[in-house]
Every structure is written in C-alpha cells, then in structure tokens.
Amino acid sequence: MKVQLAKKPLAEALGHVERIVPNRSGNPGLNLVRVTATAGGLLLRGTNMDVDIEASLDVDVAAQGDVALPAQVLGQVIRALPGDTVDMHLDDNELVVASDHFDTRLQTVDPDNAPTLGFPTEFPTQMDAEALSQAFSHVRYAAATAEYQAVFRGVKLEVSAENQGARAVATDGFRLAYHDLPGASGLPGDVIVPAKGVDEILKVLNGPEVHIAVGDAQLSVQAGGIKLNVKLMDGTFPDYRRVIPTAFPVTVSVSAGDLKEAVSRVSVLADRTANNRVDLFVKDGQLRISAEGSFGRGQETLDVGQSGTDAEMALAFNAKYLLDALASFSDVVDVRFSGVTSPTVLGQPNQDHHLAMVVPLRTN
Amino acid sequence: MKVQLAKKPLAEALGHVERIVPNRSGNPGLNLVRVTATAGGLLLRGTNMDVDIEASLDVDVAAQGDVALPAQVLGQVIRALPGDTVDMHLDDNELVVASDHFDTRLQTVDPDNAPTLGFPTEFPTQMDAEALSQAFSHVRYAAATAEYQAVFRGVKLEVSAENQGARAVATDGFRLAYHDLPGASGLPGDVIVPAKGVDEILKVLNGPEVHIAVGDAQLSVQAGGIKLNVKLMDGTFPDYRRVIPTAFPVTVSVSAGDLKEAVSRVSVLADRTANNRVDLFVKDGQLRISAEGSFGRGQETLDVGQSGTDAEMALAFNAKYLLDALASFSDVVDVRFSGVTSPTVLGQPNQDHHLAMVVPLRTN
Known part of the structure; x- marks a missing residue:
C-alpha cells in the first residue's frame, strides 16, 4: 500500500468510523478499522455489529493494499499530524504514516481479523x-x-x-x-x-x-x-x-419559543418525584403555566390566540415531554387540547406534515 | 425584605455561590445561600466548610431582611427569569421573585439554619x-x-x-x-x-x-x-x-508551542502502562522526540538552538508531566538538562521569575 492524501478529509472519515467502532470490545476484531487501497481510492470500514460503516476517499493510490488496525489509534495519529498532507505506506506489517517532521510506524493485523462487511452496490x-x-x-x-x-x-x-x-x-x-x-x-x-x-x-x-x-x-x-x-x-x-384525536374543544396559538421558555422556567419548581408536573390553564385568551414542588411554586401567564374562546381547559403535563415536543417547532405552534385526559396535539398552523402528541398526566 | 435589582449581576453572584455550596449535603444547612438585605446592599453567603463565600451587590434596599434557601434553587430560578430586572420581597416565609410575566414563591428557612460565617473587615x-x-x-x-x-x-x-x-x-x-x-x-x-x-x-x-x-x-x-x-x-x-539544579550541560531553546504539539503527537503512541514514556534526544542542534507502545512507534525531530553544542543528551519523561509544564509557557522556552536522572528545568530565556521542573523517568 502506498498513498498520499489530504489530512482533513481522512480525519473526518476516520471520525465517522471511530464513532461507530467500539474502543474496547470483548470481540477482538471489533475495534479495528480496515483500510483498503484499491484502484478506485481508499476505503475505511468498521462495525459495531448493529451499524456497519464504509467511508470512501477518492484519492490516487500508488500501490494497492489491505490492512486492519485499531480505529481509535489511527484516528488519534491522523488528527494530531502537523502537516496538511499525509503519506501512508506499508512496510512489512507496519503502516508508516508520515507528515512534515513527524513519522509513525503503526502495528497492523491481517485484514481477515476484521469482520467481513457487505454493502449494497445499488441504492434504488x-x-x-x-x-x-x-x-x-x-x-x-x-x-x-x-x-x-x-x-x-x-x-x-x-x-x-x-x-x-x-x-x-x-x-x-x-x-x-x-x-x-x-x-x-x-x-x-x-x-x-x-x-x-x-x-x-x-x-x-x-x-x-x-x-x-x-x-x-x-x-x-x-x-x-x-x-x-x-x-x-x-x-x-x-x-x-387511531390514538390521535381529531376533535379539539380548545386550541391556542402561541410563539413556540415563548412557550418553551415559560415551561422551562416554571418547571424549575416542578416536583421531580411527581413526573415534573406543570399545570396549564387556558381561559379568555390567556395561557397560565404553573408548577409547585418542595422548593416553592412558580407561574407565568402568556397572551395567546384562542379558538373555542368560551371554553376553558385545565390539565397537567410532564414538563420534559412538553419541552421535547416544543423543541421541534419554531415560529407559531398550535396547541390543540382534546380534553383533560386525552392527548394534546401540537402542530404548525394550517399544516399537517409535522405533528407532536403528548398525553396529559392524570391529576387525581 | 424588598429589593429590585438587575438580573445579570445577581445571576453571576449566585453562580459563584452555587459553585461552592454543595447541592446535596449530609449537613442540611450546607446547601443554603443566606440572602441578607441591609442598608448597604444585598449580601449572598454560603460555604462548603473549606471555602466560605460572600458576594455583595450594591443595590437600593427598600426593606431590609434576612433569609436562607437552597442556593441551587434560587440560582436556577434567577437564571431562567425572562426580564432584565428582578423584584424580590418576603411574604411570610416565602421569597417572592418576580420578573416580567413570571412569578415565583420560594420556600425559605430561618437564616439561623445556615452556617454562621465571618469575613475580615480589613484586607491589609x-x-x-x-x-x-x-x-x-x-x-x-x-x-x-x-x-x-x-x-x-x-x-x-x-x-x-x-x-x-x-x-x-x-x-x-x-x-x-x-x-x-x-x-x-x-x-x-x-x-x-x-x-x-x-x-x-x-x-x-x-x-x-x-x-x-x-x-x-x-x-x-x-x-x-x-x-x-x-x-x-x-x-x-x-x-x-535544594532540589533545583544549577548546572546544565545542555540547554535547548525552542518554540514552546512547537514542542507542545510535537510531544502531544508523539505521546499518542506512548505506553500508558509505562508512565506515558516519551524519549528526548538532543544532538547537533536537533531535538528528537519519540515514543513506542503496543500500537507502534512515532517520532518527530525539531531544529532547536542548543548550548553545549558538543554534548548530547538522551532521557525520558512522562509525556503528561512534560505537557503540563510546557502549558505555562508561550513564545520561546529554554529546556535546561542537568543530567539523565536529575531534574530538567524549563524557563523563559534570560528571565527567572517563572520556572518549571520535571524529574526524568528512570529508563533502566
């Protein structure tokens, strides 16, 4: 094997492989990256048995070859290199990695020690x-x-x-x-x-x-x-x-960011031993968010657009679930209440491609 | 107690107190911050028994008072506040914290539950x-x-x-x-x-x-x-x-940054079970840094200024110790070798106000 290539894409590709390949493993071959230089370029392959990865780098290969070595070791060496380009070649069973003033000889193992991986050739x-x-x-x-x-x-x-x-x-x-x-x-x-x-x-x-x-x-x-x-x-x-409700007696429209911040603030006081409960109360175009725990209580009231204006709605949520759901929305979010014990649905106004649903806490 | 103040300095002061006050503690009073509003301003005090802290904020106090409450809770609430100013007042044994649309009532305890702290009045x-x-x-x-x-x-x-x-x-x-x-x-x-x-x-x-x-x-x-x-x-x-050597057969002058990077790179290959050993070899104005472990070996050679040019020096260090010492230098560092088994001294050229000393590893 003999190849010269830019450090940055090689380091990035190895970063992807290292994320998947376990650093230490009961299976001795599992911590390896297989490095294969072919006429078509350089391939880096690894697996954790649940996810296989192959990173290919489009580089000129002066001499083909196929080795395996611990992925984390190669990754650390490559990231630390002083120059912008890397020369790699095989000398006996050592992979010589050189860049600028720096020179390394890394122990390799027979590539047959690495798991055999198969990737599709067609992606329809x-x-x-x-x-x-x-x-x-x-x-x-x-x-x-x-x-x-x-x-x-x-x-x-x-x-x-x-x-x-x-x-x-x-x-x-x-x-x-x-x-x-x-x-x-x-x-x-x-x-x-x-x-x-x-x-x-x-x-x-x-x-x-x-x-x-x-x-x-x-x-x-x-x-x-x-x-x-x-x-x-x-x-x-x-x-x-079948569990997504379709009828909503009360819907409020509110800035997703404002609601996130208010729930996040109030939930500081929520009781961690009681599902981080925060209470929501909608009435007359106002949404009150409150929580109470052993350290005290907090509340905040937001002006909201409300449909079903003559109705009111009081229900409770796990603050974390509400915050997780809100995190995927920006701008205005519609919060559609189907009832006190049935799911609340979050969506964008007049759009239905993205929906989040949260089941309220039982409050008694 | 009744006080209005800016959120930012209060949050910063509480940040300092929270860092010291233990979040959970066997001693029930130790997780508290004592909040004291006096004619002179607002004082926040806490301790972990090894370090006591008092943060004072120069604010107008409308009504004096003295309470204690869990430091982390107050800190979380204050950081989360929506507005730029905070109103705090005491209502029975609850501290009411209000800002913009947000309102909290925090349980407080008698300030006598917090450790009594004494700070000097004179700092000579x-x-x-x-x-x-x-x-x-x-x-x-x-x-x-x-x-x-x-x-x-x-x-x-x-x-x-x-x-x-x-x-x-x-x-x-x-x-x-x-x-x-x-x-x-x-x-x-x-x-x-x-x-x-x-x-x-x-x-x-x-x-x-x-x-x-x-x-x-x-x-x-x-x-x-x-x-x-x-x-x-x-x-x-x-x-x-008495352990700092005064005679140095060989001294090299080198960019602290270059040396740090080279040692850091080479030490990737160092043997963690053998004190992260890296070897230094000085000869003819060149400093070679090398390491060898189970994954392979690496080396890098730097051009350096060398005094004692006819001498050479080969010794080994724990890479971590060398890197720690180098971290406090910028620009050029003088590395003064007193011998293979006696301490090496790092200092700035022609200055003696800052010295770092590292004992080499025994290599046999």
Whole structure:
C-alpha cells in the first residue's frame, strides 16, 4: 500500500468510523478499522455489529493494499499530524504514516481479523438529505429508551398513506411524533430503524441527496462518501393513527419559543418525584403555566390566540415531554387540547406534515 | 425584605455561590445561600466548610431582611427569569421573585439554619489580580492530587527570599513550578493554600486588584464584590530550593508551542502502562522526540538552538508531566538538562521569575 492524501478529509472519515467502532470490545476484531487501497481510492470500514460503516476517499493510490488496525489509534495519529498532507505506506506489517517532521510506524493485523462487511452496490431510493434529516430529528425524541419496550425504541419509516411519499414516526406510548416527506417516494416498504441507528444516520446526512436501499433486515444509506448498514427491528409497530384525536374543544396559538421558555422556567419548581408536573390553564385568551414542588411554586401567564374562546381547559403535563415536543417547532405552534385526559396535539398552523402528541398526566 | 435589582449581576453572584455550596449535603444547612438585605446592599453567603463565600451587590434596599434557601434553587430560578430586572420581597416565609410575566414563591428557612460565617473587615495586603492569577495558574498543576500527600496538595504562597515580593510554588515530588510576584509585598508570612482553594480564588480574580488578609489558619481574599475565606493547610512545605539544579550541560531553546504539539503527537503512541514514556534526544542542534507502545512507534525531530553544542543528551519523561509544564509557557522556552536522572528545568530565556521542573523517568 502506498498513498498520499489530504489530512482533513481522512480525519473526518476516520471520525465517522471511530464513532461507530467500539474502543474496547470483548470481540477482538471489533475495534479495528480496515483500510483498503484499491484502484478506485481508499476505503475505511468498521462495525459495531448493529451499524456497519464504509467511508470512501477518492484519492490516487500508488500501490494497492489491505490492512486492519485499531480505529481509535489511527484516528488519534491522523488528527494530531502537523502537516496538511499525509503519506501512508506499508512496510512489512507496519503502516508508516508520515507528515512534515513527524513519522509513525503503526502495528497492523491481517485484514481477515476484521469482520467481513457487505454493502449494497445499488441504492434504488433517493431522498433529499436535509428533509430526511429534519424528519428524523423531529421524531427521534419520542422513541422509548427502555430495553423491554421493543419496537417503541425504533423510528418507523413508512410508505405514507396520507401522501405520495414517506413518513417518519416514533412513539413511546406517552408521546408521539410524525413528520411527512411528501416528495420521498420509492421506499419499497415500511421499516423500523433503531433510534441509535437513526442517530448515526443523522450524523452522516450532509450531502444534498441520500441514497437508500432496503435489504434483508437491513437499511443501507449512502450520503456523501459514507455508506451505513443499520440492522432493522423486528415486530409490529403500533397502529398509532387511531390514538390521535381529531376533535379539539380548545386550541391556542402561541410563539413556540415563548412557550418553551415559560415551561422551562416554571418547571424549575416542578416536583421531580411527581413526573415534573406543570399545570396549564387556558381561559379568555390567556395561557397560565404553573408548577409547585418542595422548593416553592412558580407561574407565568402568556397572551395567546384562542379558538373555542368560551371554553376553558385545565390539565397537567410532564414538563420534559412538553419541552421535547416544543423543541421541534419554531415560529407559531398550535396547541390543540382534546380534553383533560386525552392527548394534546401540537402542530404548525394550517399544516399537517409535522405533528407532536403528548398525553396529559392524570391529576387525581 | 424588598429589593429590585438587575438580573445579570445577581445571576453571576449566585453562580459563584452555587459553585461552592454543595447541592446535596449530609449537613442540611450546607446547601443554603443566606440572602441578607441591609442598608448597604444585598449580601449572598454560603460555604462548603473549606471555602466560605460572600458576594455583595450594591443595590437600593427598600426593606431590609434576612433569609436562607437552597442556593441551587434560587440560582436556577434567577437564571431562567425572562426580564432584565428582578423584584424580590418576603411574604411570610416565602421569597417572592418576580420578573416580567413570571412569578415565583420560594420556600425559605430561618437564616439561623445556615452556617454562621465571618469575613475580615480589613484586607491589609494588595496585589495585582492578573499577576496573582497568572502565578497561581502557572504552578497549580504541579500540586499533588492523592489524599495522603498532605502539603504537596497545596500551593505555597511565600514571602520571597529572591525578591521584595511573593512567590507561588507547588510540587508533588515529581515536578515543581514556581512563579514570582516581584511587586507583591505585604504578605505577613508564608501560607499553604489547598489546590482546590486556589481553583476557587482563580475564579473570582477579575478585578484590577485583589485584597488579601491572612488570619488564623485562613486566607481571605476580596476581589470585585466577592470575598472568600479559604482554610489553610497545616504542615511544613518541603525545602524545594535544594532540589533545583544549577548546572546544565545542555540547554535547548525552542518554540514552546512547537514542542507542545510535537510531544502531544508523539505521546499518542506512548505506553500508558509505562508512565506515558516519551524519549528526548538532543544532538547537533536537533531535538528528537519519540515514543513506542503496543500500537507502534512515532517520532518527530525539531531544529532547536542548543548550548553545549558538543554534548548530547538522551532521557525520558512522562509525556503528561512534560505537557503540563510546557502549558505555562508561550513564545520561546529554554529546556535546561542537568543530567539523565536529575531534574530538567524549563524557563523563559534570560528571565527567572517563572520556572518549571520535571524529574526524568528512570529508563533502566
């Protein structure tokens, strides 16, 4: 192997690989990055068994070769290099990395010690990378975290019945969020992507387009020079549509930022042992947010646009759930109250591509 | 109590108090901030038994009063306030904090539940705050961290024999640093300040001047609106002067930044189980830094100014110790080698107010 390349893209590519490859692992091959110099360029590959990654760098290869070495070690060495370019070549089983005055010889191992990874060669579905990034970001928080919650820990990417595209949706039973991608057609079927896989996909979504392939129990994406395979989740995603209310006696329109700040302020006083309860009370175009705990109580009142003006509504939420839901909105948000014990729905005025739903706390 | 004041200085003052006051504590009074409104302004006081703090705010007090409440709670509430000004008043045993649309009532306790703190009224010694800050910053790293190392865990502030001022000095037996304050006269005697107390003093040193009082087993400082009492350490500080070498067969002059970067790069390959060993080799105006560990080896060679040009020197250091010592230098640093097993001294060319010393590793 013999190759000369710019430090920055190599360091970035290794950063992606290092994020996935475990630093220490019971499986001795799992901490390795496989470095392959081919006629087509330089490939860096690694896996944590749930997510596989391949970063390809379009560089001139003077001599081909194939080695493996600990990903974190190569990453640290490359990031620390003094110059802007790096020379790498293989000398016996040592990878010589040189840049400017600095010279390193890194122990390598036979590439057969690294897990064998297979990436699709065809990615039939294309989506706008920024749109998919926004959709995943807007729903990911609503996925469950506890191990036993199975498919609730995933984000469903489904062929949307509501539009010609796709929808990302997540729910943990207490809250739900979906975000539609009207233009994103071509998905061959519904998949449930583990939330941790979604996090990895989000970190590589920076090209203008993302290319997607759905394989056997695996979702593969290609964005920029990065390919990822993410293991899909088995199981049936709940029929979430039937729990979304459609009738709302009271709706308020309010600046998402103002509401976020007010809930955040008041929740300082909320009782952490009682679900961080904050109370909302709507009446006469005013929304009062209040909380009470062992340190005292706090309240704040916001002027809001109110439909159903002759009605009032008093209900309570876990402040964290309300803040998570509000975080995906900017400008004005419509908060639609279906009742004291039935879910509250947040959405943008006159738009239905992005919805967040929170179940109120039982207050007695 | 009734007072109106600006949010920002109150939040800053509470930030200082919160850093010191423990959030949860076995001693129930220790998590409190005592808030006292007097004719002279507003006082905020707290302690962790090692460091006492008093922050005073020069504000108009409409009604005097004295309460105590959990410091972290008040701090969180104040930081979250929406407006630029805060109104606080006492209603029964609740502290009402209001700002803009937001209203809080915080439970308070009798101020007698908070520890009684006494601060000096006179601070006879003045020093330049920035100079003391630099002196403490340049030596603090050399203090020991292990509990059993007693006075080695402190920074000595001594009446300097070398100049008319003071000297800050710290050592853990493997490295040593001192920094002189030639103008800082007036210190009544030597004191040993716990390194953690030094950290707290460093965080409040932003006035042009710092005022110092040495009391019974306690050092007090006043800077800006903040007073601190720091418990001093008992014991005898080692006679460090006799371990500083005075004869140096080889000295190299090199950019502190270049040397830091080179050591940092090479040390990526150093063996963590062998004191992070890096080797230095000086010959013919070149300094070679190298390291070898289980992942491979690395080396870098720097052109340096060398005195004692016909001599050569090969020795090894703990990379972390060398980097800590280099961190307090900018521009050119003189690295003075006294021998393979005796301490190496770092200093600025033609200046002796700031010295760092590192003991080499035994290499066989």
